[in-house]
Amino acid sequence: MVRLEKDLLGEREVPATVYYGIHTMRALENFPLTEYKVSPVLIKAIALIKKTAAEVNFELGYLTKEKGQAIAQAADEILNGQWQDQFVVDALQGGAGTSTNMNVNEVLANRAIELLGGQKGNYSLVHPLNDVNMHQSTNDVYPTALRIAAIWLLKPLSEGCAALQEALQAKEAAFAGVIKVGRTEMQDAVPIMLGQEFSAYAGAIARDRWRLHKVEERLRQAALGGTAIGTGINANKKYIFMVNDRVRQYAGIGLARAENMIDVIQNADVFVEVSGLLKALAVNLGKISHDLRLLSSGPRAGLRELRLPERQAGSSIMPGKVNPIIPEAVNQTAFHIMASDMAITMAAQSGQLELNAFMPLIAHHLLGSLKILTNAVHILDEFCVQGLTADEEHCRNLLENSQVSVTALVPHIGYDLASKVARRASEENITIRAAALALAVLPAEKLDAILDPRAMTRPGIAGTPK
Template identity: 65%
Template sequence: MGFRVEHDLLGERQVPEEAYYGIHTLRAIENFPLTGRPIHKKLVMALVTVKKAAALANTELGFLPESIGKAITAACDEILAGNLLEQFVVDSIQGGAGTSSNMNANEVIANRAIEILGGKKGDYSMVHPINHVNLFQSTNDVYPTALRIAAIWLLKPLSESMARLQEALQQKENEFCDCLKVGRTQLQDAVPIMLGQEFGAYAQAIARDRWRLYKVEERLRQVNIGGTAVGTGLNADKRYIYLVTEKLQDLTGLGLARAEYLMDPTQNADVFVEVSGLLKSAAVNLSKIASDLRLLSSGPRAGLMEINLPSMQAGSSIMPGKVNPIIPEAVNQVAFQVMANDMAITLAAQAGQLELNAMLPLIAHNLLESLEIMDNAVKIFIKRCISGITANRERCGKLLEESFSTLAALTPHIGYDAATVVAQKALAEKKSVRQVVLEMGLIEEEKLNRLLCPYELTKPGNFEVRS
């Protein structure tokens, strides 16, 4: 393997000849062997999109020679088409507020542009990573802008997946609308409900999450590109500051807008905390639903077994016939990770100092991961679990018959004390509530049938005056 020699502020280094990255990236590889994971591919694409927008703006305004501008743009297009992605090698967690990732992009784009112009990698007299690719830019406006774009790109499919999850739960609400079962509070028998009502409540929770995630995109649309180092726009032409945002709008198709106060998004990261907080809220609901499904499907002989989850794979290497609720378990774990990521994002956002937040790479690492794994989890939750759930209606009816759940509906007619006697007698004699009430002559059979009608038991306003 051959090498080329490059130099920077600290001296000279040998860079692998075939590498499109340069000395700044090489030092970052050595300095940050942390997670073993490069920055998220969406962030790479967003960084390159910002570079393309800058090249287009600078070429149009005459600050870049047309040949160089076109070469940079062509290099960006190749990367956006999926080429050279393996050259983005800097660890996702890094010091320097994202400078290493910005330079990684500058160097890869510059070296590919040099080749396009007929030169050899490392000949920065043709296309320079900073003087040309990074013209009128700073890591401090490029990286936050790219992170906002990447977050929107990942937020949109998640919002759509949440909509499909809501629909899947509503389908189950309708499918199970006539399946009467025991309702439970604090894991103890409570009052009768329809299984469909449980799923309807899940759908309502997801509907709120869907709306929150849909609306929060607006917070991410304000970008600070053009603000350069601290948001004052130092060393950037005023025409460029406006034009680069327009180019970025055209390239992404997103409703991006230049922040009214460019220093704000440069130093403040609360927007990312807000997005992460809403992801955490959604994770809480997802985890609660997943846990409920595990409980409702527990068994098959010694648990609740009121619903049946689709069988996805054998569950044990020692217990034949065992099938575990692996999809809800996986969803639980994703939810826990999102909650943990939210804490990291919160700590990183509050650790910003004065005109910049140096911890932005940690925010990017965790936020983009949360968005991606949440979307993946919701998709498999729908496809491999929710859509295939069936009701064990006989089991629901049997548990209801054996419980004291219906007593709450009879209490207004026989009184609390008599209802307590019924419960004690039913438990001692292993009889149903219906049997004991009839044997004690507390309510006539015709009225009892009416009071215990499933639709009467589970609808609002079913109180009937005691006679």
């Protein structure tokens, strides 16, 4: 069964059972690109705007009560998770998001028609453009919906960062007494407490958490009523004020009508800013994950200072092998986010004159990055960090067999003589203390005070009064 619909370009048969219409059908034909669908969060944000517009237009006398209520009820159904299978256009599309906007318009119109007792496609009851899209343009709806969706997704990501930060701080406390070799450029450097290493990880995530919390402010400018290019053509002035105020209430976030809607519609730099902070979080997650993989390497022939939770068997050919799969997955997520950031950057700078035609690419990558990062933060926290343990004895043995303590001698005997001590220890495979005694650089008692590894993990000169 089909129904016949018309548009500017002619007629098309549309399956009778679907809620979308001819504009969506043409988009399906025109954009068989990625098989990725538009983010459900973005669809909900658009539906929220359509609900608000319908209510305001009814209150201002532009829609009948029956139409306004039917559109609003259909939008509520979408907000409650219904009809997701009707949003079928590809995430990447020409037209600055028009296909997505029309997909939502048609679904809302046809569902509203049903609610009024009509048959899908009878647009004399509720029209996708004349009624659902009244006082709107894709160009003000889509970027505003993207801002709303991004803010909605920022909150769980920020909360996930808070939980990860707490987990890292818990390990900082748990490992406060574990002394080990600190390394620079993959080489032995000076002693450090394992807890101190984790304090640095926690500090990095704390910065990300704060940055993400603050960047929400940049997204709070709504352009509803700006219509095509931000001038507000075809939008009633009362509608402009009312729709922005009510969207803020329904969205539950601090939106405000942009003072310069032309700016908000044509420029996408705010999304680049948000993406840059997501990239910064990805960088920190990737660095932490690399460290966890390295510090847990082995277990017999590697560093083996940390033990990661065992999540699954690691090899189809090597019995007993368990791989660091959670950090590996987080690393891959980090690479993905960095690539998405580049796509967002290029799309934003490619906007021309009064509109950015590449908003669908920005939306796809930005909202996808927010969701993926939230998942990555969660698994790193729950499946890895919380279950980390330290091999304290092995850490201590590595430290005792290293030459990292030689640095503490420099303030007392100078760099050149300390280098001779290090060379002697290396050539004879003895400790720094033994080499220093052999060269008679300092009395044994003084050496013991200087070479206390724990003293080297605190500010000051080891072996001198505090």
